[in-house]
Amino acid sequence: MDRREFAIKVVSPALFTVGLFVVWEIVCRALHVPLTILPAPSDVFGALWQYRKPIWDNSFVTLWTTLAGFLIATLFGLALGIAVGWHRALYAGIYPVMVGFNSIPKVAVVPVLILWFGLGEIPAVITAFLISFFPIVVNVATGLATTEPELEDVLRALGASKLDIMRKVGIPRSLPYFFGSLKVAITLAFVGAVVSETVGANKGIGKLMLDAQASFQVPIVFAGLLVLAVLGILLYAATAAIEARFTGWAFRGQANR
Amino acid sequence: MAYGRGAAAVRAIDEVTLDIARGEFVAVVGPSGCGKSSLMKLISGLHPPLGGSLTVEGKPVTGPLKSVGMAFQNSNLLPWRTALDNVLLPLEIVEPYRRQFSKDKFSGKARALLESVGLHGFADKHPWELSGGMQQRTSICRALIHEPEILLLDEPFGALDAFTREELWMALRDLQAARKVTVMLVTHDLREAVFLADTVYVMSSRPGRIVRRCEVKLPRPRDLEVTYTQAFQDVVHELRSLIRG
Numbered sequence: 001m002d003r004r005e006f007a008i009k010v011v012s013p014a015l016f017t018v019g020l021f022v023v024w025e026i027v028c029r030a031l032h033v034p035l036t037i038l039p040a041p042s043d044v045f046g047a048l049w050q051y052r053k054p055i056w057d058n059s060f061v062t063l064w065t066t067l068a069g070f071l072i073a074t075l076f077g078l079a080l081g082i083a084v085g086w087h088r089a090l091y092a093g094i095y096p097v098m099v100g101f102n103s104i105p106k107v108a109v110v111p112v113l114i115l116w117f118g119l120g121e122i123p124a125v126i127t128a129f130l131i132s133f134f135p136i137v138v139n140v141a142t143g144l145a146t147t148e149p150e151l152e153d154v155l156r157a158l159g160a161s162k163l164d165i166m167r168k169v170g171i172p173r174s175l176p177y178f179f180g181s182l183k184v185a186i187t188l189a190f191v192g193a194v195v196s197e198t199v200g201a202n203k204g205i206g207k208l209m210l211d212a213q214a215s216f217q218v219p220i221v222f223a224g225l226l227v228l229a230v231l232g233i234l235l236y237a238a239t240a241a242i243e244a245r246f247t248g249w250a251f252r253g254q255a256n257r
Numbered sequence: 258m259a260y261g262r263g264a265a266a267v268r269a270i271d272e273v274t275l276d277i278a279r280g281e282f283v284a285v286v287g288p289s290g291c292g293k294s295s296l297m298k299l300i301s302g303l304h305p306p307l308g309g310s311l312t313v314e315g316k317p318v319t320g321p322l323k324s325v326g327m328a329f330q331n332s333n334l335l336p337w338r339t340a341l342d343n344v345l346l347p348l349e350i351v352e353p354y355r356r357q358f359s360k361d362k363f364s365g366k367a368r369a370l371l372e373s374v375g376l377h378g379f380a381d382k383h384p385w386e387l388s389g390g391m392q393q394r395t396s397i398c399r400a401l402i403h404e405p406e407i408l409l410l411d412e413p414f415g416a417l418d419a420f421t422r423e424e425l426w427m428a429l430r431d432l433q434a435a436r437k438v439t440v441m442l443v444t445h446d447l448r449e450a451v452f453l454a455d456t457v458y459v460m461s462s463r464p465g466r467i468v469r470r471c472e473v474k475l476p477r478p479r480d481l482e483v484t485y486t487q488a489f490q491d492v493v494h495e496l497r498s499l500i501r502g
Contacts, residue, residue: 150333157301157327158350158403168346172337249337249383 039219044226047219054208055220059227061203062193065121066235069128070189077133077185078178081140085170086162091141102134106192110199124196124204131192132185139181143174176250179243186235194228275458275467277441279406282433284442284454288500292465293443297411300441301325326400330412332392334384340395341367341380347403354403363402370398373435374428390421394428401432408433410442414449423481426452434478447493451475452484457492459499469499 021041027033028040035043048055084091106127113123147170155165197206205224212220244251277283285293298304302325326347334343344367348354354363371380374394384392393413400408410429414422430453433440444450450457451473459469473492475483483489 148333150329150331151335153329154327154333154335154346154399155350157325158347159302160350164350168349169335172335175337247337249385 036216036218039222043219044222047217048223048226051220051223055205055223055227058203058205058208059231061121062124062190062197062205062228063231065124065196065204066128066186066190066193069125069130069193070132070186072125072129073133073136073185073189074182076129077136077181078140080133081137081174081178082144082166082171084137085141085144085174086166091145098134098137106131107195107199110196113196114200119200119202121201121203124193124201127196128189128192131195132189135181135184135188136178139177140174143177144170147173176243176247179239179247182239182243183236186239187232190228190232190235277407277439279439280437281456282440282442282454284444284450284457285460286444286447286450286457286496286500287460287465288462289445293445293460294411296460296465297327297409297441297443300407301327301409324406325409326403326405326407327409328393328396328400328411328413330415332384332389332396334392334395334399336384339381339383340371340376340387340391343384343395344371344380344398344402346399351403367398367402370402371395374398374432388421389417390425393417393425397425397429397432401436401438404436406439408438408440410440410444412444413442414446415444422446422449427481429453430479447496448484448489451489451492451496452479452481457496459496469496471496 025040025042028038033040039047080094084094109130110123110127113126117123117126144166151169151173152165155168160168193204194206197204198210201207205228209221209224212218212224275283285296287293295304334340335346338346341364342360345360345363348363349358368380371377371394374397376391376394376398379387379391384395387395393416397408397410397413400410414425417425426449429440432438433453440453442450442453454473457471457473458467459471460466461468471492475488475492
């Protein structure tokens with residue numbers, strides 16, 4: 001990384017983030033915003049430090065429920081996407097149901113899940129899964145559907161079976177779509193887990209924020225939001241790194257620039 | 258119609274009969290849309306014939322042939338594979354290689370093939386790191402790696418500039434001379450057809466049929482210089498007069 005790239009990739013986002021907090025702090029102090037409306041960053045970071053133990057414990061719960069739901073969504077989404085991309089009849093049959101299912105706000109499903117599985121981590125895992133598998137299915141199916149017929153011809157001319165074509169062309173070809181959808185899916189899974197925790201749970205960042213709000217400990221609520229934002233960035237960055245690792249060939253333009 | 262020991266007979270499109278001897282280099286020329294590519298797809302088994310029969314080596318063609326190698330106008334290399342892995346692709350599909358496939362086992366063969374068309378040191382590059390001509394060379398290597406009896410080339414140099422095209426003519430000429438493979442080249446470049454082929458078939462527009470079979474008597478090995486001789490020009494001129502539009 002040369003100096004110019006370092007300035008763009010590291011210095012620029014760091015300055016912007018710090019600047020945002022500074023402006024926030026100044027506005028809160030200058031306008032004497034009450035602590036119960038909008039706490040200043042200094043108060044939020046104070047609360048973050050003071051309650052670091054419960055925040056850490058609850059973050060861990062949210063993190064693992066998110067990842068568990070995301071993992072199930074990845075496997076399920078990949079399998080269903082390949083199935084849907086495999087055959088047009090399957091595509092036509094499954095698609096309307098999936099769109100309908102995806103349109104249901106997942107908040108509305110959480111009470112049912114709690115009814116079935118009780119308060120705990122399982123409703124959060126399932127909500128994370130339900131909300132995040134759809135983009136994976138759609139993207140994998142799109143990747144398969146947009147495979148160039150010429151590339152398939154290369155294999156068909158050799159007498160390859162449909163399974164061969166899928167393995168050698170279809171799936172590698174749709175991997176960039178798959179990994180692209182993972183970036184969307186991971187943030188959705190995170191949202192799903194937190195939403196489920198806010199509706200009903202005994203652990204997790206969502207639950208922590210709900211309790212803090214009930215007792216007017218607004219700085220803790222904001223500390224929770226801050227943790228959510230940081231976790232979201234980390235999860236996104238992790239999936240983006242995996243994407244770059246596995247589908248570098250699809251991003252050659254950027255790599256060469 | 259039938260294929261004996263020494264000749265393949267193929268019947269396609271509208272009453273098209275081609276007799277191709279083993280090791281012969283055949284070119285099919287004609288105006289665009291005359292069914293040159295369809296003919297090729299029929300022979301390769303990519304498209305089933307609507308009527309009539311199609312036999313290659315005495316066996317009716319019902320599906321894609323394993324004894325055929327194909328290269329197209331676009332190199333159609335898989336962008337996620339290196340040149341070497343692209344060349345190895347047929348071996349992962351076609352028996353008997355498939356059963357015993359391992360990259361270590363066959364990569365030497367693939368590298369040797371790539372080197373024979375002048376791609377020293379490019380085996381581990383990805384397609385986008387290769388020029389158009391290099392991609393097309395790789396594509397031809399891929400069509401040859403499983404040692405097919407017949408090499409089908411569908412306007413393989415159509416998308417290249419004139420100099421690269423002539424370079425690849427020589428590469429193909431040498432490959433064919435070295436491997437004695439039967440080649441069927443579909444092209445609309447008459448100079449290309451005459452330079453490379455033993456026999457040139459001229460097709461007419463719809464319905465596609467063969468209007469002339471023309472043997473090129475120029476001695477081999479042919480050098481690029483031959484394309485500037487009067488004998489060469491005469492053949493090209495004669496062929497041109499058979500193609501209207």
